[in-house]
Amino acid sequence: MTESTIHPTAIVAPGAQIGAGVKIGPFCMVGENAVLHDGVELISHVVVDGRTAIGADTRIFPFASVGHQPQDLKFHGEESRLEIGARCTIRESVTINPGTEGGGMLTKVGDDCLLMAGSHVAHDAIVGNNVVLANYVGIAGHAVVGDYVRFGGICAVHQKVRIGSHAFIGAHSMVDGDVIPYGMAVGNRARLAGLNLVGLRRASLDREAIHRLRAAYRMIFSSEGTLRERVDDAAVMFKDESLVQDVVAFIASAKDRPLTLPRADSDEE
Structure with a gap:
């Protein structure tokens, strides 16, 4: 088994579970309830806190904040969780929060997702597999995003919205209603603009x-x-x-x- 490497400037709390081959770079912080599965890499200046599990071979880039308490005034310290799947790429300054008592106690990001710089996944959101969030996309609390959804840059998704699998959301869209699977939505407020034919063919x-x-x-x-x-x-x-x-x-x-x-x-x- 490959040994893990932890930079001398990183802080890993006692109790954190670190898998084989994990790389923790300079100035990272890992909380006592975090679980980093095999092959996870924290490049530098990454903070992982709370009851957070990160799947194998996921890479997290500088200044990401993963697992800190939700941005929800009703949160009162409940032992909620955050799960991030395998082989994800989480870029600079991404924020992902755990769940709350009012929403099922779990935030989840699936396998093989790309979260570009500045994107946000809020409390109790469920994000499927192979999802791409371009820069500065915000997924509000309790939202559900299906597999293979693609977001253009600077989109916002209203709380409790559902976005079906293989949908495409155009850049700068504000989505305040459910988007059907295979649909394409654009605008502020977003309207359905047909089917995501490019995505369907790529699939x-x-x-x-x-x-x-x-x-x-x-x-x-x-x-x-x-x-x-x-x-x-x-x-x-x-x-x-x-x-x-x-x-x-x-x-x-x-x-x-x-x-x-x-x-x-x-x-x-």
Whole structure:
């Protein structure tokens, strides 16, 4: 097993669990309840505190603050947790906070995520695998972000918003409503601007399945009848299409925030 290396200027509290091959660089601080799994690297000036577990081979760059108490006035010291997955890259000045009693006691970031400089993941947020947060993206408390979501720079996501898997959020967007899986949302306040066709193709999804998803999108977001009626019709017409059923299930499970919709004059798909 590869030995861990800890720079002489770093401070690692007694009780911290340090895996094999961990590298802790100059002027880092690791709290007593932190767990750094095998191969984690803290490059320099990184602070990891609280009940925080960081997955194998994750790299954290200077001045990131990981696991400090949430920015929530209702927090009163409860023993909440933060989990960060394997092979993530967390760049300079990123902040990630643990959960709270009012939100499930857990903040979670999945595997293979890239959090660019200055981005923020707030208390009780759940971020999936292979997510990219560009510079200065802010994910508010209790938000849920699916797998393979991509954010352009300087986006803000309202608390309790859900963003479905494979969605794309354009730069400078303020997202205050749920965004369907495979959708593309842009603007302040963000509106649905069609499907994330570039992301769907990059994911090597079947071309015919994408065509059928586009047809279902046009049906669901047409102007005839109510949204519920259109969703029900799509569920029946495309009952064997997994991509469409992902969208149908996402819309049906909405509870905290409104759905992000296209502009009334939009013909995007």
